[in-house]
Every structure is written in C-alpha cells, then in structure tokens.
Amino acid sequence: MTAYALTDSWTMTRRELAHWARQPVQVVFNLVFPVMLLLMFGYLIGGGRGVQGSYVDYLLPGMLALTMAFGLEGTMIAVTQDLNKGVVDRFRSMPMANGAVLVGRSAADMLQSALTLCVLMGVGYGLGWRADGGLGAFLGAVGLLLLFRFAMLWIGIHLALVAGKPELVQSVQILVWPIGFLSNALASPESMPGWLGTVVEWNPMSQTATAVRDLFGGTGAQTVGAAIVWPLVLLAVFFPLAVRRFSRLSR
Amino acid sequence: MADTAITVEKARKKYGGTAGKNALDGLDLTVARGTVHAVLGPNGAGKTTLVRILSTLLLPDSGRVEVAGHDVVRQAYEVRLRIGLLGQHAALDEELGGHQNLDMFGRLYHLGARHARVRADELLERFGLADTGRKPVKQYSGGMRRRLDLAASLITDPEVLFLDEPTTGLDPRGRAEVWSAVRSLVGGGTTVLLTTQYLEEADQLADRISVVDAGRVIADGTADELKALTGGDRIDVVLRDAGHLGAAVALLPIPKDEVSVDPDRRLLSAPVTDRMAALSGVVRALEEAGIEAEDVALRRPTLDEVFLHLTGEHQRVKEAA
Numbered sequence: 001m002t003a004y005a006l007t008d009s010w011t012m013t014r015r016e017l018a019h020w021a022r023q024p025v026q027v028v029f030n031l032v033f034p035v036m037l038l039l040m041f042g043y044l045i046g047g048g049r050g051v052q053g054s055y056v057d058y059l060l061p062g063m064l065a066l067t068m069a070f071g072l073e074g075t076m077i078a079v080t081q082d083l084n085k086g087v088v089d090r091f092r093s094m095p096m097a098n099g100a101v102l103v104g105r106s107a108a109d110m111l112q113s114a115l116t117l118c119v120l121m122g123v124g125y126g127l128g129w130r131a132d133g134g135l136g137a138f139l140g141a142v143g144l145l146l147l148f149r150f151a152m153l154w155i156g157i158h159l160a161l162v163a164g165k166p167e168l169v170q171s172v173q174i175l176v177w178p179i180g181f182l183s184n185a186l187a188s189p190e191s192m193p194g195w196l197g198t199v200v201e202w203n204p205m206s207q208t209a210t211a212v213r214d215l216f217g218g219t220g221a222q223t224v225g226a227a228i229v230w231p232l233v234l235l236a237v238f239f240p241l242a243v244r245r246f247s248r249l250s251r
Numbered sequence: 252m253a254d255t256a257i258t259v260e261k262a263r264k265k266y267g268g269t270a271g272k273n274a275l276d277g278l279d280l281t282v283a284r285g286t287v288h289a290v291l292g293p294n295g296a297g298k299t300t301l302v303r304i305l306s307t308l309l310l311p312d313s314g315r316v317e318v319a320g321h322d323v324v325r326q327a328y329e330v331r332l333r334i335g336l337l338g339q340h341a342a343l344d345e346e347l348g349g350h351q352n353l354d355m356f357g358r359l360y361h362l363g364a365r366h367a368r369v370r371a372d373e374l375l376e377r378f379g380l381a382d383t384g385r386k387p388v389k390q391y392s393g394g395m396r397r398r399l400d401l402a403a404s405l406i407t408d409p410e411v412l413f414l415d416e417p418t419t420g421l422d423p424r425g426r427a428e429v430w431s432a433v434r435s436l437v438g439g440g441t442t443v444l445l446t447t448q449y450l451e452e453a454d455q456l457a458d459r460i461s462v463v464d465a466g467r468v469i470a471d472g473t474a475d476e477l478k479a480l481t482g483g484d485r486i487d488v489v490l491r492d493a494g495h496l497g498a499a500v501a502l503l504p505i506p507k508d509e510v511s512v513d514p515d516r517r518l519l520s521a522p523v524t525d526r527m528a529a530l531s532g533v534v535r536a537l538e539e540a541g542i543e544a545e546d547v548a549l550r551r552p553t554l555d556e557v558f559l560h561l562t563g564e565h566q567r568v569k570e571a572a
Contacts, residue, residue, distance in 0.1 A: 007358070007361065018346075023346065085340070093306045094331055095328055095361075096359040096360075250307070251310060
C-alpha cells in the first residue's frame with residue numbers, strides 16, 4: 001500500500017494541474033490579485049506609515065508574506081469543495097495511499113505559491129525593488145516564505161476538515177483580512193499605539209516579513225530564527241491535527 | 252463462506268456520541284455471491300449508513316461486517332481492492348472531463364498509465380459517453396453523470412458493487428438507463444447491493460429484498476415472499492360515486508377492519524381469501540344494492556402495501572414495547 005504512496009500523490013497532483021488547465025482564467029486571476037494589492041498599497045492607499053527608506057523595499061516583502069497568508073483561504077476552499085462533492089468518498093473507498101489526497105493538494109498549492117512569488121517579485125523589480133543580500137540570502141528569503149505558506153496550507157486543510165461547510169469558509173475569508181493587516185506587512189509597528197504594535201510584532205506573519213526584508217536588504221540574518229520557528233510550531237500543531245481529522249472521517 | 256459476498260452481524264452505529272441516534276441498531280444481513288440484493292427503507296432507516304460501513308467509509312461501533320471475505324474494519328485495504336461504490340451524490344471531479352475522471356481513478360487503482368487510459372476509453376464507450384468524454388462533468392445531465400459515476404465504480408470489475416439510491420433524483424429516462432446498466436452487470440457475476448426507497452426498483456432489479464426500518468432488517472425475502480406476507484390477494488372496487496363508499500363497505504362480504512378506502516379515486520380495497528367467491532359475492536351485492544361500479548378487479552398486493560404493512564407493524568411493536 002505504501003509502495004503506491006508516491007504514484008498516488010503524483011496522480012493527485014496531476015489532478016490539480018488538470019484543474020488549472022481547465023480554468024486558466026482562474027489561475028491568472030489568482031496571480032493578478034496579489035499584484036493588484038501590491039499596486040494599490042504601493043500607489044493608492046499606502047505611503048508606509050513609519051517606514052524609513054524606500055517604501056517598495058519595505059512593502060514588497062510584506063506583500064509576499066501577506067500573499068502567503070492569504071493562500072490559506074484558497075486551500076480551505078479547495079478542500080471544502082472536495083469534501084462536499086463526494087469525490088473524496090470515492091478516493092477513500094479506493095485502495096489508494098491514504099494521504100495522497102492531501103499531498104496532491106499541498107503540491108499544487110505550493111507550486112502556485114511559488115509562481116505567485118515569481119510574479120510579485122517581477123512586478124516589484126519593475127517598481128524599483130532590488131534584493132541586495134546576494135543569492136544565498138535571496139533563496140533563503142524565498143524558502144522562508146514558502147515555509148510560512150506550508151504552515152498556512154495545513155491550517156487551511158485543518159480548518160476545512162473541521163468546518164466542512166462552505167458557509168464557514170466565508171467567515172474565514174473575512175477574518176483573514178484583519179489578521180493579515182495586523183502585521184508589519186504594510187506599515188511599521190512603531191507607528192502604531194504601543195499595545196497594537198506588540199500584537200503586530202508577535203504575528204507570525206510579521207516575523208516572516210521582517211526576516212525576508214532583512215535577507216533581501218542584506219542587513220543580517222538575526223531575525224531568521226523566529227521566521228523558521230513560528231511556521232514550524234504552527235506545522236507541529238496543525239499538521240498532525242489535520243492528518244488525524246482526515247483519517248477520522250470514518251468515525 | 253465462498254457463497255457469501257456480504258455478511259453483517261449485529262452491526263451498530265450511533266452518530267453524535269452516546270446521546271445520539273442509532274443509525275444502525277443491530278442490523279443483520281447476508282447477501283449471496285452473484286445476486287442483486289435490495290435494501291429497501293424510508294429516509295433515515297439507516298440505508299446510507301449501512302452502505303458507508305460496507306464500503307469502508309465509516310467504522311461500525313460494534314458488530315461483524317465482512318465484504319468479499321474480508322473484515323471492513325481490520326482489512327479495509329483488502330475490501331477496497333474488491334468493491335465499487337456508487338454513492339448517493341456523484342463522486343466525481345466536476346471540473347474534469349469524463350475521460351480524465353476515469354483515467355485518474357484507473358491510475359489510483361494502480362492499473363498503470365497506459366492501461367488506465369485504455370480502460371477509460373472502454374468504459375466511456377460501454378456507457379454511451381464516448382462523445383462527451385472531454386466535456387467537464389459539471390456540464391453533464393443527471394443521467395450522464397450517474398452513468399459516468401457507475402463507470403468509475405466498475406473500473407476494476409469489482410466483486411461487490413454498492414449502489415446507494417442509484418436513481419434518486421433522476422427522470423424516468425435516466426432511471427431506465429441506470430436500470431439497464433445494473434442488469435447488464437449481473438450476468439458478469441458481480442454481487443450488487445442496492446438501497447432504494449422505490450419499491451418498483453427493488454421489484455425490478457433485486458433477487459432478494461431486505462426491508463429496513465430504524466436501523467434493523469424487519470423483513471427479508473424475494474418480492475413474492477414479501478407480497479405473500481400481507482396475506483395474499485386483494486379485491487379493488489371502483490365506484491361511480493364516492494358517496495356510496497361507506498354504504499358499499501357496510502354491505503360487501505369483505506373483512507371490515509382491513510378495508511382501505513380512497514375517496515379521491517372512489518376506490519375501496521380489501522384482502523380476500525377465496526378469489527372467485529369474493530368476486531362473485533361483491534358483484535352480486537353491488538347489483539342488489541343498486542350501487543354502480545366502474546371496475547371490480549382481483550390482484551396481488553403491491554410492494555407498497557407490503558411495505559406500509561411491515562413498517563406499520565414494526566411501528567406498532569415499538570409503541571407497545
């Protein structure tokens with residue numbers, strides 16, 4: 001049975017890629033949406049309260065982290081839809097590797113997130129953003145963002161398995177916004193009231209955004225630790241919870 | 252053992268903890284290999300729960316459940332190798348095409364890429380979906396979707412096939428399509444367990460029928476055996492004027508406490524023991540009283556009457572207890 005774990009995971013990943021091929025407009029929209037946000041905050045709304053230096057250098061890492069956080073929604077919607085359409089019932093009644101459904105989901109979502117990062121950074125480059133920290137730091141920053149996305153992915157899967165109903169996806173969609181904005185993605189915590197600044201700095205997303213800024217800016221790696229630990233802690237909690245939930249669908 | 256495809260002994264399942272409702276309340280069931288067995292019951296009788304347990308989607312709280320010679324709890328993988336499932340809702344990927352769906356399921360049954368593709372073509376052809384194999388499933392009609400779903404559950408020629416209300420929500424044409432597909436399977440030696448609320452469906456397709464109510468089997472047998480349970484033949488009398496129904500019941504030579512009256516159809520119906528005597532007695536009595544009848548006919552009971560009779564009796568037993 002485990003001999004097929006890889007084959008089955010690949011089959012499930014192919015399924016997600018086939019979805020993309022069927023819905024190119026959706027794929028493009030998913031890539032364009034964060035770019036739109038970037039432009040909106042860069043030129044319309046923002047200005048960067050309390051930010052020193054170039055705002056695009058501050059904003060872009062924040063937008064990258066924010067986009068990774070918003071990925072949670074997409075994961076949750078996809079899993080919820082699968083569960084409610086009964087196709088997961090067929091998968092579960094088949095002699096396939098148990099976790100392959102979730103692995104396929106993860107692989108596709110991670111791939112999409114990597115693409116989104118590329119597009120956002122490309123647009124950022126056009127706006128004057130530069131990574132000055134060298135190749136190693138650049139790859140490190142991308143790695144941190146994907147690690148954070150991976151943690152969001154498993155939170156998304158878990159929430160979908162717990163909620164199970166499309167109506168609850170909506171409330172998560174709404175909640176993601178204040179949680180995303182209660183971070184240092186768009187504005188510096190120093191510009192906020194003291195208590196709010198503290199909350200914002202503790203937001204795991206802020207840790208990732210800060211570390212990514214430092215790595216891109218070439219200003220050292222001392223903030224990287226927190227950006228590794230936070231997602232790992234989230235994964236340590238939500239990965240087993242989600243897997244357990246999935247295997248308990250039979251209770 | 253080898254002659255039995257499905258064995259269920261005292262299966263219990265309760266949802267929502269100890270305070271929950273018993274979906275299965277000590278259900279027993281045996282299905283012989285190569286037969287079509289219908290599980291007939293109203294909504295909430297436990298039919299879907301039974302199918303979900305048999306197809307390893309749900310664990311029973313207690314009891315022994317074996318499918319194709321393997322225990323569904325301890326040997327779920329072995330069971331999954333040998334079953335096909337057609338659930339109540341289409342278990343398909345709506346975004347993908349028919350061919351893509353079957354190809355994906357074939358790969359997940361580990362047929363290998365090439366074999367999966369060939370099998371998908373074969374099945375689309377067999378179920379008359381070859382022309383629409385590329386269209387996304389969400390554009391399929393209900394009947395097409397059901398046929399594709401059935402094709403997906405037949406990819407590996409399963410030993411045992413579960414059909415959970417296979418025709419609920421289909422129009423008569425879609426229903427006929429599914430029926431003929433099920434009939435064509437039986438020749439191949441597949442054991443089929445189907446659940447249904449439609450007595451006609453059980454009558455048409457099944458070798459044996461188990462009537463389920465409140466999580467238990469309350470009667471079991473062939474359609475004829477079940478019909479015999481209500482006590483044989485009935486006589487139907489349709490009057491010209493519904494106003495005479497009361498008078499007719501009073502004077503006709505029929506058992507008064509077992510007559511059913513339907514004023515909308517101006518119909519009265521009663522069980523009879525001696526067919527010919529009852530027929531001539533009724534006709535004579537009507538003539539003498541001058542009550543005009545449109546139709547007088549003898550017939551076997553319908554499964555509907557059997558069903559109401561059985562569930563009604565079960566209800567009375569429960570209330571008395």
